[in-house]
Amino acid sequence: MNKFLLFPLIFVTSILSGKEYTVVKGDCLWFIAERQYGDPFLWPIIYEANRDKIENPHWIYPGQVFVIPPYQEKEIGVTPTALVPPPAETTAPTAMTESLPQESLQQYSPQQEEEFGEVTTVVGEKKFVFSKESALLAGFITPKKNLQTGKIVRGYTHLSKDLVLGNKVILNKGMSNGVMVKDKILFFRYGRGVHSYGTIVRILGIGLINEAHSNNAIAEIIASYEPIHKGDYFMPYKEIIPPEGKISPVLDNVEGKIIAFKNKASVVKPYDVVYITPGNGLVKAGDLFLIYRKGKIKNVGKDLPIFPVGKILIVDVREKTSSGYVVTIMGHMDIRKDDKVRLVGRVE
Template structure:
C-alpha cells in the first residue's frame, strides 16, 4: 500500500473519503490505527466499524479487508488525533520557542506497558462492578461504568485510576518465580461520587475493559528528563522471560517484553540492551547473532519491563539473551 503523507491522509479520513486496509501477516489493530491516525489508541474506531468481521480484536487475519472510518474533528481531538483545518495564510510573528523538558521514555508508554510483581505486593483499590447503560460487554474510551468505591473511601470527582488484569505467573531459569504480569487495560476518570459507588468514564484504553477488572491508583516511577543515551560500562546480562503477545506473532518495535534483571542487578529506567542469540556449530561456539535492541520502561526488584526499539529478525523469542550497551546521561 502506498504511504500517504500524514496531513493528506488525515484530510481523507476526516472528510469522508472511504479507505480500506488489507490485513497483512503481523498486523494488529494497534499498528493499523497508528498508521492511519498517527495514534494507536484509536484502534477502537477501526474495531467498531468492522465488528461484523472482527469477532475478537486480539485476533485479525491476513486477507481480511477493513474499512478505515472517518473520525469527526471533535472525536479526533478527544483521542489525540491532530486535525488541520484549512485557514487563510497570514504572516506569522516572530516568537521565542521554549522547548519543554523531554522525558527519557514516554509516561503513557510506561503506563500501558504493565509490570511484573507478586500479587501480595499489589492490592487492588477497587473493582469495576457494572456498566452504564447496563449490559455492555466490552468497554473502551469514553464509555461509562461503576466502581465499588465512593466518598467514604476518599474518592473524589476528577480522580484518575488505572484498570488492570492479573496475567500469568512468570519464571526465570536464573531467579525462579518473578511474580505475575500485571496488564494495564486503560485509565478511568471519576465523574460522579456517592458514598459507596462512583461513576467513571473510560479514557483512551490500551485494551478492552470488562466488568470485574481491578482498579489501582496511577503511580509512575521517577522518570529522568532531558537526557541522552551514552555507552554503558556496567556489565548486566539477562534473558527475555515473557512476551505480551503470542510467540506465534511476529515481534515488532514497541512490543512489550519482560527481562529477568531488575533493581537488584542495577537496571535503571532508560537503559538500552541489545538482544542476541548464542549459537554453536558442531559443539563449537560461533559468533553471536544480533537480533535487535530494547529499552527499559519500568524496573522492579527482580525484573524489568521493556519495549522493543528495533529488530533485525522477526523470530525474537523468550529465552533470547540481552546485555546492557547504553544508559541515559545528562
C-alpha cells in the same frame, strides 16, 4: 561524551573478516564498536571475544591487540509511529442512565484532559526517551495479586460489554476506601503467570473519578488501550515521569534474560513488549539492552563469541523484573524466551 540517537530505521554494518585492532590512547570499547560495526551498542561482541585480555570493560589500554569478530547484519528498527490505533468509539453512546445514591456525594464534571492527548509512541516527545502511554501499555509483572483498590461493577449505561473511551463505569469502592473526586485511576487485568516471577498486569486504560459516595463511585474512561469490562480491577494512578535526554553507551556489567512476552505470538516483531530480569537497583527506565545468544558461527576459523539478536528499550522497572519494547531486530533473527540481555545504553 558523544550522544547517539537510539532509533535508526535501517542500517547495514559491514566489516572485514577476522580483523585485529590495536588500542590507541582515548579508545574505549564502544568507540571501537562504532568504528568497526557502525553501532557503539555492539561493544559486547568485542568484549566477549577478548575476555582473556579485558578484565573490566571500563578499562582497556593503548597497545592491546583485540580480535574484531566478523559481524555483518541488517538491523531493523522501530519508527516513531503510534503503537495503538484510535479506539473504535470516542464518545459514550447516548442512553438512559441512573445515578448512584446521593448521600455523601462528591461530583466533578471534567473538561478536556490535556495530559492524555499526546500521540502514543515508543519514543514520545523529542525531549523524552518514551511516552507515558508507552510505559502504561507495556504493563509489568507483579509477584502478588494484591494491587487492586476495587473493581468495576458495571458500565453506567448497560449498553455494551466493551467499555471504551468516554464511557462511565460504576465502581464498588468509594470515599471510605480513599476514592475521591478528581482522582485518576488505572483500569487493569491480571494476565498469565510467569513461573518464579509472578503475574503479568495488563493496563487497560485510565479513569477519572467524577462522582464519589461512601461505598461506591462513578469514573469516566479518559484513556483506553484495550476493551474494559465489568469485573476488571482498578488501582490508583501514579504519575509517570519518562527520562529526558538521549541514550549513550555504557559499559556496566548488568546482565539478565528474557522471561516472558506480553502477548503470545509465533514471531516477535519490533515494538512487541518483553519482560526481563533484573529489576530495580540495576535497571533504570530508558535503559537500552542488547539481546544476544552464544554463537557457533564460523568465519575464517573464528567463532563469533555472541550473536546479537536485537535491542530492548526499558520503560518500566519493578523489584525483580523490567518491562520494555523490542526496538530493533538483527537481520532475520527470532527472539526467544531465555535469550540473554546485557545493558549497553543509558540516558545521560
